[in-house]
Amino acid sequence: MYRHFLLYQGYAEDQTLACVLLSHEEGFKTPEEAMESFYGFLRSRAEILASDWDPCCEQVRREHPDASYCMKCGFSLERPDIVDELVVTVWENIWTGTIDSLGGKFWEAMQDVGWAFGEGIGWRFGKAAAIFRADQYFDRPDGNTLERLLWEDIRT
Ligand SMILES: [Zn+2]
Numbered sequence: 001m002y003r004h005f006l007l008y009q010g011y012a013e014d015q016t017l018a019c020v021l022l023s024h025e026e027g028f029k030t031p032e033e034a035m036e037s038f039y040g041f042l043r044s045r046a047e048i049l050a051s052d053w054d055p056c057c058e059q060v061r062r063e064h065p066d067a068s069y070c071m072k073c074g075f076s077l078e079r080p081d082i083v084d085e086l087v088v089t090v091w092e093n094i095w096t097g098t099i100d101s102l103g104g105k106f107w108e109a110m111q112d113v114g115w116a117f118g119e120g121i122g123w124r125f126g127k128a129a130a131i132f133r134a135d136q137y138f139d140r141p142d143g144n145t146l147e148r149l150l151w152e153d154i155r156t
Pocket of ligand 1: 054055056057058070071072073074075
């Protein structure tokens with residue numbers, strides 16, 4: 001089972017030197033299954049962000065349930081696509097974040113679905129894969145999915 005994943009961002013000369021290391025306690029048969037699982041986790045966090053309205057928008061939604069935009073800040077109150085955008089934000093928060101900036105609830109939610117940062121259960125258990133261009137894979141404005149997942153084995 002694949003349990004360890006080293007996620008890179010960028011392409012060619014722009015590929016990052018640092019990586020995000022993820023592990024999963026159960027593991028997956030393929031890196032594709034694993035990254036779809038992690039995408040699902042990012043998406044669940046994005047849905048929480050999307051439901052967290054600014055006070056002005058919340059007030060406009062309450063007083064004018066049919067409004068399409070917030071009359072105070074101009075933000076769209078119809079958010080069918082915003083979850084997709086926020087997935088990228090959540091990923092960037094991981095990329096640039098710290099233990100404190102992500103917060104305890106984030107860690108707990110991640111552990112609830114078996115994911116952890118770092119090597120988790122230990123390197124000697126399970127297969128490892130490098131995931132390239134993770135930023136592109138998690139950004140799905142056109143609904144693309146697995147054809148953008150680029151990976152190779154680190155250890156089989
Ligand atoms: Zn507003």
